[in-house]
Amino acid sequence: MSVTTLTFFPISKPFSIFHIHTSISLRINPWPPIRRRMVSKASHSAHLGLAVQDDFHAFLEILPCDLRNNLLNEPKRAQLLEVILDLGRLPEARYLGDCGGKYLRDTQVSMEELEYAQNAVGEFGGDNRAGIEGTLHRISAIRSRNGVIVGLTCRVGRAVSGHVDMIRDLLPFGESILFVGRPGVGKTTVMREIARVLSDELNRRVVIVDTSNEIGGDGDIPHAAIGGARRMQVPEPSMQHRIMIEAVENHMPEVIIVDEIGTEAEALACRSIAERGIMLIGTAHGERLENIIKNPTLSDLVGGIETVTLGDAEARARRCQKSILERKALPTFPFLIEMRERHYWVTHWTQRSVDMLLHGKRPLVEVRRRNDQFEVVIERGTYDGSEI
Known part of the structure; x- marks a missing residue:
């Protein structure tokens, strides 16, 4: 992946990424300004350089x-x-x-x-x-x-403090974020800390839909690692989508956190929740954005895919075949993060990335990683994934 290191500067007020998109040319990257964040060396432990409770x-x-x-x-x-x-x-x-x-x-x-x-x-x-x-x-x-x-x-389940520094600048926007990555890369650990930061530091009303008690821990009293977030347990995995809707209708959350979105009913529940203006933080089965796009069950999370037939003139103008793939709707999750490794994440502006991949182009993404001093470094570069 080719990358370009940025000059970072602070922002005084969060603003919507959609406002940026409507006010600039499509040739300009729609990402908001970024703050470079430093991780205190005093908080480091022997486990991945982060504070751990296990x-x-x-x-x-x-x-x-x-x-x-x-x-x-x-x-x-x-x-x-x-x-x-x-x-x-x-x-x-x-x-x-x-x-x-x-x-x-x-x-x-x-x-x-x-x-x-x-x-x-x-x-x-x-x-x-x-x-x-x-x-x-x-x-x-x-x-x-x-x-x-x-x-x-x-x-072994661990409460790790410090992972959220990788995306702390995205949380104040209130936009939904989907995490993908192979098993064991730390998705659930990140969900847990995001719940704590959103509830305790940003004062949001957070409800966790905890299917297997992985985020909030076992027992009726949730683990202290989720902070002030509330936790709704799910009796059976097949009921997860119902509990998601129940959480919205009964408990007035500003944020819903759900782990392992894997069925069509859960994907539809996510869209229903997002359309009500609620921030979603979720994980899905897959390693890359392409896996979600190609998955007929989960593709709705990134806007869904449909085949469109172009007219002869339009096909000649685009220099492409008459039948092409297009995104059906706005993504449920405006941001998608590929957790390649525990300290190496690739962040997509989902709408832009999906469109460019479907058109055979490589989108601009943010590469977030920790250096040898455990500082979070954010760079922008061309995506290294495959075409659709």
Whole structure:
């Protein structure tokens, strides 16, 4: 990706990106001015250079005693992503930034150890997920054909302060933001901190629609990491879209936060909420903008795609085929952020990027990353994704 470093300057008052778009030529980039932000070195920790709260001892309590001791003495404990317990196999630990895993001992996982972990966690929901009350840890089950748990994925949940600095300048605009990225890149962690910043620092009425208690943690009292945001739990994943609409109709939020938008009903609920003037912060399945555009279930989040037949004269003027792809409507999410890595994000002005990709061009995007001093650096350059 070719980039051009910007000169940053402060803005005294947030303003709508749509006002910018209507007052300038299409040849000029429609991005608002940006402030360069510095991260205090005093807030750095051993984990990714950010302040972290992980309730690690509560996580260890569900594991066999010998595994607890191994993990407590592990130098890379701060980078632990998850522990895998599969019946008849060696227990395995996986770490951030590492390919593959590390075996924790040379004896296999027994059914008694799985039952112990299951009893320590409690009841699993219809999505085969559970949590440890008062923490952000997530436990996911693998079942046999008879419904017996034969495997557990025990993922460490962390409340990380500092990620929001990557996009703090976008939050005052009140425009909806969609995050995409591969599993494990930190999307849910970012949702959690955005909820806290919007509710506590920007004084917005924030409601989190928490399908698997991943954002607010397990238990009836949400984790302190979400600040003053309110949390609505979802009994079954299939009910997420209903709870989203219920949150709007019953609790008058200014912001709705929802994780893992994945069905057509949820995409339609997002559009309905956005059309009522409510800011949406969400995540969707996909790594790049192109994945969302090509997904017939989720493409409505970025405006939807339709085939348009041009007249002969128009096709000759555009030097293209008579049947072309066009965006159907305004995007539900004006901003889309590709989380390539935990400290490397690509930010799209969705309307502009979708249109240019459909026309075979590469849009201008913002690359947001942290340098070696953990300062947030924002650059603009041509998108390196593929054409549609």
